Amino acid sequence: MKKIVIIGGGAAGMFAAITAAEKGNEVHLYEKNEKLGKKIYITGKGRCNLTNACDMEKLMDSVCTNRKFLYSAFYGYTNQDVIDFFEKHGMKTKTERGDRVFPLSDKSADVIDTLRNAMKKAGVKVHLNTEVDTILLTGEEDKKATGIRLKDGTEVNADSILVATGGFSYKSTGSTGDGYRFAEEAGHKVTELSPSLVPFNTREEYGKRMQGLSLKNVTLSVYDGKKCLYEDFGEMMFTHFGITGPLVLTASTAVLKKLRQKELQIRIDLKPALSEEQLDVRLLREFENGHNKQFKNVIGVLYPTKMTPVMIELSGISPDKKVNEITKAERERLIQLTKHFPLTATGLRDYNEAIITRGGVSVKEINPSTMESKLVTGLYFAGEVLDLDAVTGGFNLQIAWSTGYAAGCAMAEA
CATH class of the missing domain: 2.40.30 (Elongation Factor Tu (Ef-tu); domain 3)
Structure with missing residues (x-):
């Protein structure tokens, strides 16, 4: 039985912990917050868009940075695998517009509870309110990760260590960039970071x-x-x-x-459903229906209430002007404003409002099949700490699940 240490109780860390523990290893997860999954809790406005049910081609195309690196991880643990995992563990899911997958309950807490219960069942030992200070390394040429040192000075030996500490985004959840420091202290390059x-x-x-x-x-x-x-x-x-x-x-x-x-x-x-010509026809129809009315009393059918005063102002048309007196040139201005607001x-905005961090541990120094460092034996990275990011729609959490699973498997079998 191997002893595996995981730093970070977010999506990637918890998934790696479950994967490694289910394969019969002693797994310890260290989380500096008072509870697990703080960032998962606020994602998707508290609903947690946990993955995307699109085909694999779209899944790959939705990755913005280092797409090729994820090929092995995505095919090793697919979006359908993620859905199946949660369903198998008793959490029903639903798929909404844009193939976005959510808990049926619309509660992100259910995602965290499912992961927490799966960890408990697999025997993962969770250490909350416990901050890791240093990763212990041996060797100069052939470096090896041998354990961690906690903030209180306690040293913990391990056969494998996973850094899954997230990035800088949503700092209120504890994302303070610790993983980048761990990586640099181990000799890794961290690419330019931005929200x-x-x-x-x-x-x-x-x-x-x-x-x-x-x-x-x-x-x-x-x-x-x-x-x-x-x-x-x-x-x-x-x-x-x-x-x-x-x-x-x-x-x-x-x-x-x-x-x-x-x-x-x-x-x-x-x-966008109307061409400029079609919009002009629509305007003429509205003007004809209210031909003796003032512009301000007719225009409201075309725009949301909060937007109507702004459209009147930017159009340059007097709000009190009768619509049957509006010129073709004025109508054209309104059309252009509508089609090109x-x-x-x-x-x-800054990291406090960013969903993810762009940049991270250089994937050139990471094995894409195992998430193990190419520079330090026994040291692994998964999730947002890596230089990987995607568009919205559940794709960034899929990166966390897939890389966490790859690391969990590799640590268990190393």
Whole structure:
């Protein structure tokens, strides 16, 4: 029986612990927080989008960084395997729009409870409120991980050690970058780190006036001058600082580097199902139906209540003007505004609001089949601490499950 130490009680750490323990090993999991899975608890607005039920091609395509590295892990433990695991352990799941998989209960706590119960059944020894200070290494040329030292000075020997400490995102959950320090102290390279899947700051005052307004079925485009850097269809929301929501978070992965250097232009198509010609016909019909009414009393049928005053203001059309007096040029301005609603992205929010961290332990120094370090025997890495990230939709948790499973198997069989 091998003694395995896992640092971090998040998705990757718990899954690795279950996998290794079920194969008959003594597994100790160390978590510095007072409870397990603090980040899982808040994901998906407390519902936990635990994976995505798409085909494997889309699963691979949804990875933004180091896609090829994940080929072995994803095929070794697929999204269907994840769904089967939770169902087998008594947690029913459901699949929603975009193939996003959630607990049937809509409670992320059920995901954590399922993992906790599976660990207990497998015999994993969980140490809460216990912070790891150092990974103990031997050898200069041929390094080997032999154990850990806790903050209180206690040393714990181990045959294998897994670092699954997460990144910097959502620091309130304890993600303080410990894993990056462990990696660097062991001789690993950590790539440039930045917040990802993160909301945008925008400049316009009228955006703040629409705080709390959600837009569904819109197309969001991000431009650098005339070059389109990102475009997709879906949902977004206005906030007191700018914009957020699935469309915006995914856009952040595509424009992150460019937005560090300069401001970018955002355009929202509020009526993507209509061409400009069709929208003009619709406007004319609404104007005809209320031909003696004022513009402000007709326009509300086309836009959400919070957005109507902004559209009136930006259109340049007097709110008191009778609609039968609106010129073709004014109508054209309103059409352009509807199809290309303008915002200016001035930057991204910080790690406290980022779902994940972009960057991490260089995967060039990690075995993609086992998650073991190529530099230090017996040292493994899994989950967000690695230089791996994906778009929203359950894909980042799938990275955690798959890499955690690969590491758990490899440590058990090493």
